[in-house]
Amino acid sequence: MFTKVLIADDIDFNDLGAVQTLNELDVAEIQFAKYCDEALLKVKKANFDGTPFQLLISDLSFKADHQLNKLNSGEELIAAVKKECPNIKVIVFSIEDKAHRIKLLFDALHIDGYVLKGRNKIYDLRRAIQKAYKEEQENISPELLYVLQDMTTSEINNYDVQLIKYLSRGISLENIEAVFKLEGISPNSKSSIEKHINKLKIYFKANNTVHLVAIAKDLGIV
Known part of the structure; x- marks a missing residue:
């Protein structure tokens, strides 16, 4: 023991x-x-x-x-x-x-x-x-x-959580791109981050980024 x-x-x-x-x-x-x-x-x-x-x-x-x-x-x-x-x-x-x-x-x-x-x-x-x-x-x-x-929880990974956390703090896509590159988080280009945000909006049926963050908070993701 x-x-x-x-x-x-x-x-x-x-x-x-x-x-x-x-x-x-x-x-x-x-x-x-x-x-x-x-x-x-x-x-x-x-x-x-x-x-x-x-x-x-x-x-x-x-x-x-x-x-x-x-x-x-x-x-x-x-x-x-x-x-x-x-x-x-x-x-x-x-x-x-x-x-x-x-x-x-x-x-x-x-x-x-x-x-x-x-x-x-x-x-x-x-x-x-x-x-x-x-x-x-x-x-x-x-x-x-x-x-x-x-099985639905397996579709949300650590990358998604990090991304939503930065969005919840009001950090711009340009700054998220810079932080991801600095920390070695991939994908980290602005276009790939935008695509990922759109994928999360579809997954959570969110109308916009603010709605996405609100849903994530309700689910306890961030």
């Missing part, structure tokens, strides 16, 4: 269920972080000390407050942690149940489990931790299994 686990969640109440589960599994060391930047710093320090975390249990939503952070969501935290510690196991523990968002977590960030917060959270979290340790597949809350089986 895992011996060193980090819990990233900004609500103390949610920590209690996770801690109870980890204690029942005899996990020797449990640390906490209420901010994404704080969690990443703990991961970096643990690596530097030669005692890396083996498992990260993270929420997706972190409420903004007076403290300024570079990382502001579970997705951003997971991506950063994976760069620092590629072998770490990651379980998302969240109330989020949007199919597209969950599917992308598995496909793009390669998380090891997803547990929906709710009445059976302790049982489901325990099961997810055990499965992650054994590296078993389809490690997800039973009521969300349809997410992995829903």
